[in-house]
Amino acid sequence: xxxxxxxxxxxxxxxxxxxxxxxxxxxxxxxxxxxxxxxxxxxxxxxxxxxxxxxxxxxxxxxxxxxxxxxxxxxxxxxxxxxxxxxxxxxxxxxxxxxxxxxxxxxxxxxxxxxxxxxxxxxxxxxxxxxxxxxxxxxxxxxxxxxxxxxxxxxxxxxxxxxxxxxxxxxxxxxxxxxxxxxxxxxxxxxxxxxxxxxxxxxxxxxxxxxxxxxxxxxxxxxxxxxxxxxxxxxxxxxxxxxxxxxxxxxxxxxxx
Numbered sequence: 001x002x003x004x005x006x007x008x009x010x011x012x013x014x015x016x017x018x019x020x021x022x023x024x025x026x027x028x029x030x031x032x033x034x035x036x037x038x039x040x041x042x043x044x045x046x047x048x049x050x051x052x053x054x055x056x057x058x059x060x061x062x063x064x065x066x067x068x069x070x071x072x073x074x075x076x077x078x079x080x081x082x083x084x085x086x087x088x089x090x091x092x093x094x095x096x097x098x099x100x101x102x103x104x105x106x107x108x109x110x111x112x113x114x115x116x117x118x119x120x121x122x123x124x125x126x127x128x129x130x131x132x133x134x135x136x137x138x139x140x141x142x143x144x145x146x147x148x149x150x151x152x153x154x155x156x157x158x159x160x161x162x163x164x165x166x167x168x169x170x171x172x173x174x175x176x177x178x179x180x181x182x183x184x185x186x187x188x189x190x191x192x193x194x195x196x197x198x199x200x201x202x203x204x205x206x207x208x209x210x211x212x213x214x215x216x217x218x219x220x221x222x223x224x225x226x227x228x229x230x231x232x233x234x235x236x237x238x239x240x241x242x243x244x245x246x247x248x249x250x251x252x253x254x255x256x257x
Contacts, residue, residue, distance in 0.1 A: 013101070014182055014213045015064040015087055020096035022057035022082055022237075056082040058237040059096070064213050071228035071245065072217045073252055079237040080217045084108065084184050087215065102212055105180025106131075108187070110171035116160040120151055120170055123159055127174045141177045148203075149173035150196065169196055176203050181212040187219070221249055 057079050064070055072080040085091045087098055088106050113130040114123050124145055128138035146155050149169040159167065208214055208227055218224055224231060224245065231248040233240040241248050 012065050013063050014066055016099040017060060017062040017087065018097045020057050020060050020086060020093045020098060021055065022086055022091060023053040023094045024056050025053055056237050057086065060238060062232065062239070064215065066212055069208065069214045069227060069229045070216065071224035071231045072215060072234060073224060073231060074234035078234040080234055081186055083234065084186055084215060084217055088184055100182060102182045103180040104182045104184060105178060107175055107183065107185045110175050114159060114171070117158055119158055120155040123170070124174055128178065131178050133178065145173045145177045165193060172200055176207060183207055183211040183214040185214065186217045224249065
């Protein structure tokens, strides 16, 4: 069960994850051809094996209170991004519950919803709709997004004509203009040239400082130190340790060596 609610009482716990299990289906690397599938049917053979699953999260429980800045660390495949996307409501848990009290601002999958054949202005609207904003709300943010991205002269050109840096600038500007008091960040991303990166870093600091709570996934342990008040170490879909940043980071670093 996933619920996002606003509370006039300003609850202490803004994120409550209880005994969450998340299974991913494993898609076969090779699919049967039409000929093989047809022959299989004629001969009474199954065309494909029963689907198999991997357990991305294993009975995981986590509470994040108002004012906390939580860093998620762990090796690749530990379950960090899966947990973040489950909290965001992108992945429904197989079992268990996720309760979120507030509006989520997701800073990951920045290019989701982009259409290369359409222009930048249209893509602002597509991304905004995807994030749950109305046409009127997006219209109010449009000029700010365009100016922050520095794309005023190019905004009505198709995205396929943009450079990689221009695409990143637009995606970053859209995602950080959309509001939300619960901030979910998956890795630090470079955003355009040096001048834009400086502005992007300032905006990120403002977002983090102004958030009611934050969960930050990163392999950059120094960034975790600088931005987080608490660290949760994940491995194999479960929590290994949870506590004060320096203590957890030291144990994690020793485990890596």
